[in-house]
Amino acid sequence: MxxxxxxxxxxxxxxxxxxxxxxxxxxxxxxxxxxxxxxxxxxxxxxxxxxxxxxxxxxxxxxxxxxxxxxxxxxxxxxxxxDEHISEKGTLVIGTVKGDLHDIGKNLVITMAEGQGFKVIDLGIDVDYGKFVEAINEYRPDIVAFSGLLTTTLGNIPDHIKALEDAGLRKQVILAVGGAPVTREFADRYGIEIYAPDASTAAKEFVKALSEKK
Ligand code: B12
CATH class of the missing domain: 1.10.1240.10 (Methionine synthase domain)
Incomplete structure (x- = not known):
């Protein structure tokens, strides 16, 4: 073996x-x-x-x-x-969506993003809408990422986005979403810019999105 x-x-x-x-x-x-x-x-x-x-x-x-x-x-x-070529590329705020306690995938995404030189603010699991808003105001991230493993709680994504819109913050950040049940179509449905099926691709997409923004 x-x-x-x-x-x-x-x-x-x-x-x-x-x-x-x-x-x-x-x-x-x-x-x-x-x-x-x-x-x-x-x-x-x-x-x-x-x-x-x-x-x-x-x-x-x-x-x-x-x-x-x-x-x-x-x-x-x-x-x-x-072994990474770290230079601070940008800031990423990430959390597992409200109602969801899975964090292994999110933590992998964090590890890979840090490896690509991102400063990462980890909001943890079961993250309430307001927490993302607070974090954007405090850290001014380039990217805000949602991790979701449960079909049921992924239904909360529109509410997460609405909270950002209501706070006037949606246009200031690039959004990302991922987790086993998430698809490109799901991301497109809610106008979320970045989707990736795994952590290495996620980190590459973060870098790409920032270079396109600059
Ligand atoms: C481990 C696990 C648990 C652990 C979680 C421990 C922890 N600390 O995370 C425990 C035992 C606690 C658990 C609990 C439950 N679980 Co669970 N769990 C899993 C399991 C087996 C593995 C998840 C995992 O860690 N995968 C490994 C990581 C590396 O993969 P990943 O999370 O998908 O992440 C990768 C990508 O998706 C991507 N990614 C992840 N996040 C992000 C974010 C961004 C922005 C991007 C770009 C990419 C990205 O990159 C990651 C790395 O490559 C899955 C099975 C599965 N197929 O996913 C079920 C699964 C997710 N669980 C499930 C269920 C039903 C539950 C429970 C409801 C069970 C119960 N009856 O209580 C509870 C829910 C608790 C809650 N409220 O959250 C279902 C969900 C079904 C559904 N579609 O809704 C699954 C699919 C199992 C199944 N087939 O039924 N679970």
């Missing part, structure tokens, strides 16, 4: 005790961090979610998989920052 397969398996099994050693081995073998995240960790989470959706796995399984992914990311994150 390849080391990437092993990391995938350990994540699916929720084996947070052994994941660290394997992740370190993969890094020592020269496997790119991006590859470990995209080919093993994220794929494993997708698999666990699908089995949960089909009733084959349960909530504790999802929690263990999440804990395993977090353990792996705690090792990878500091390594990512080291």
């Amino acid at each position: 390849s080391i990437l397969d092993k990391i995938y398996e350990l994540t699916v099994q929720g084996n947070y005790r052994e994941i660290g050693e394997e992740v370190k081995k993969a890094v020592d073998d020269g496997i790119k961090i991006d590859t470990i995240i995209n080919e093993s960790l994220s794929k494993a989470m997708l698999y666990v979610g699908d089995r949960f959706g089909e009733g084959e796995l349960y909530m504790p399984d999802m929690l263990l998989a999440a804990k395993t992914m977090k353990t792996a990311m705690d090792i990878l994150k500091p390594l990512m920052k080291g």
Whole structure:
């Protein structure tokens, strides 16, 4: 079994005790961090979610998989920052939408954006509309990003945007949205400029949007 397969398996099994050693081995073998995240960790989470959706796995399984992914990311994150060409490109405010507690994907987007030189203000999970407004007033970000994993709470996106419009702030920022159930069509429906299916693409899109703005 390849080391990437092993990391995938350990994540699916929720084996947070052994994941660290394997992740370190993969890094020592020269496997790119991006590859470990995209080919093993994220794929494993997708698999666990699908089995949960089909009733084959349960909530504790999802929690263990999440804990395993977090353990792996705690090792990878500091390594990512080291090898980057950081210059402060711009400011990003990001949060998981109101009613939603998922944060693994958001945290990955943060890691990648920081790697691209962004200053990131993380508003956390279950973020109320007003919090985004406050953060824009305080930090004057270039980009405001919503992360959403639940179909139900993604329905709150228009309210998030309306809060920005009511505060007269919508035109001052570039909006971004992402999360497993989000699509390009969804973003277009609400006039959201940036959509990306994964964290590396997200960071690239942020950089591109800023260069087009300048
Ligand atoms: C782990 C997990 C949990 C953990 C969350 C732990 C945590 N700290 O985040 C726990 C166990 C707490 C949990 C709870 C629940 N969950 Co859950 N969960 C998952 C699971 C298995 C993985 C999510 C994940 O971390 N994926 C890995 C990351 C890396 O991927 P990602 O989040 O998609 O992010 C990537 C991209 O989407 C993108 N991205 C993410 N954000 C952003 C933002 C921007 C701006 C951009 C550009 C890109 C971007 O980049 C990321 C990195 O590549 C998914 C399955 C799935 N298919 O998504 C279900 C899933 C999302 N959960 C689901 C459900 C139903 C729930 C619960 C309602 C279960 C329950 N009955 O209580 C609760 C809801 C709690 C709440 N109010 O939020 C459903 C949602 C169904 C739906 N479409 O609405 C899913 C799809 C499982 C399923 N198939 O049924 N969950």
